[in-house]
Amino acid sequence: MTAVVEPEAGRPAENDGRAMTVAKTAVVAGPLIVPAVGLGYPLAWVVARSFTDRDDAFAGGATWGSTLADPAVHKAVWRTLEVAALSTLGCLVIGTFLAFVLAFVPFPGSAGVVRMIEAVVALPSFLIPLALGVLFGSVGVVSASTGHQFTFLATVTGVVLAEIAFYTPFVVRPLLAAFSQFPSAHIDVASLLGAGPTRIAATVILPRVWPALAAASSLTFLLTLNEFGIVLFTGAKDVTTVPMMIYTKSMVASDFATAAVLATMQLTLSVIVYLGYRAVVRRFDTRTGA
Incomplete structure (x- = not known):
């Protein structure tokens, strides 16, 4: 006789909790991507460019x-x-x-x-x-x-x-x-x-x-x-x-x-x-x- 393994009662709730966490992370991270790319990258480029010379070669300080x-x-x-x-x-x-x-x-x-x-x-x-x-x-x-x-x-x-x-x-x-x-x-x-x-x-x-x-x-x-x-x-x-x-x-x-x-x-x-x-x-x- 084959034993029937019943699914754990708490697993659906655990999966729903993970799905909610992923959804909340996406909602928060989504709007942050736009300023990070549109503002953060240009600012980082400007700071990095300040350590080069007129020919775009690394010049340190x-x-x-x-x-x-x-x-x-x-x-x-x-x-x-x-x-x-x-x-x-x-x-x-x-x-x-x-x-x-x-x-x-x-x-x-x-x-x-x-x-x-x-x-x-x-x-x-x-x-x-x-x-x-x-x-x-x-x-x-x-x-x-x-x-x-x-x-x-x-x-x-x-x-x-x-x-x-x-x-x-x-x-x-x-x-x-x-x-x-x-x-x-x-x-x-x-x-x-x-x-x-x-x-x-x-x-x-x-x-x-x-x-x-x-x-x-x-x-x-x-x-x-x-x-x-x-x-x-x-x-x-x-x-x-x-x-x-x-x-x-x-x-x-x-x-x-x-x-x-x-x-x-x-x-x-x-x-x-x-x-x-x-x-x-x-x-x-x-x-x-x-």
Whole structure:
């Protein structure tokens, strides 16, 4: 008599569990393949290219050494930091003032102003220098009417003003969100105690919204640090930032090795600033949740 072997009762459940694990892995790994191939590979290629020479031959750290020793690179790095810092400072001053007025000094049409500020973010960045060029360019309206006395668009001042005009909404929007959560009772109490508007803003409001202000400034600095289109379209030939130098080295001089070194430096600096931005945002979220 032949014995009949019954299947183990737990095996179907075990197979279903493995199938579910495979399915979950596929769902998670699938979307990761696209950025890994589309972003990770080019970045890895850029880093690897930085260790070659102009003829694409392995050069070790020679290209890094020559690039880091180049005074023009030093000037470009400092110019990049200067433009980003001045632009961020200008955005903070103007953006904080605008957000404060829109949040605490309501006036007819304030909602329309907010919508207009938000719309600027949707515009391509190069439209700002083109618009400013109509006014302050070498053949602009102001320049022509003043005997070419105000042709500052193709200077550091012009680049900074263009970046302030474009990136100020990145400060206004988060501050408006922070101001909307501010208890109005605190302002009423401070006013009853005799505090003026300036003191209320400095001692009551700003200390409560500084995390939002820090997050906005970090994001703005990160964006202005990597800005290329505005610098290019202002025609500021003497304002050589690292992104502009990367473009010149790669597209004009065909020196892809040096461009890769500069790109790797810019990437490293951007990651550092981004990590600082994320740290501020996490602290802000923690304090808000508490």
